[in-house]
Amino acid sequence: MKIRFIFYTLLLAGIVGISGCGGENKDLKKDAQAIAEAMCKNMEVMKNLRVADPEDSILVHNLQAEYKNVESEMTALYATFREKYKEKINSGEFNDEFRKLLNAAMLDCKGLSDEDREAFEKGTK
Numbered sequence: 239m240k241i242r243f244i245f246y247t248l249l250l251a252g253i254v255g256i257s258g259c260g261g262e263n264k265d266l267k268k269d270a271q272a273i274a275e276a277m278c279k280n281m282e283v284m285k286n287l288r289v290a291d292p293e294d295s296i297l298v299h300n301l302q303a304e305y306k307n308v309e310s311e312m313t314a315l316y317a318t319f320r321e322k323y324k325e326k327i328n329s330g331e332f333n334d335e336f337r338k339l340l341n342a343a344m345l346d347c348k349g350l351s352d353e354d355r356e357a358f359e360k361g362t363k
Contacts, residue, residue, distance in 0.1 A: 267339050274343030276312045282349045
């Protein structure tokens with residue numbers, strides 16, 4: 239009976255410990271995904287600005303406004319990220335993990351050039 243109690247206690251502690259460790263990775267992955275989405279929007283708007291006809295002032299104005307909105311969104315995301323992970327942000331291991339997650343999330347971006355996609359794929363390894 240005592241062995242059974244110890245076994246179940248250790249099993250429960252192991253399950254709780256493993257699930258607790260995975261939670262941070264899930265949060266980091268979620269944060270990396272949000273930053274990647276904002277970066278993707280930024281790249282798309284910049285691409286559209288480059289190909290926009292300068293004579294079409296309404297389109298250029300709308301794209302510039304969209305760029306400012308995305309830039310504000312990215313600033314807010316990075317500020318939240320820095321605050322949330324302020325104690326870990328100087329860790330090389332943490333930064334490597336975040337970089338890999340961000341690179342993997344960026345692969346979902348439809349507007350990536352072949353060179354950018356290749357660079358992000360290399361960054362996931």
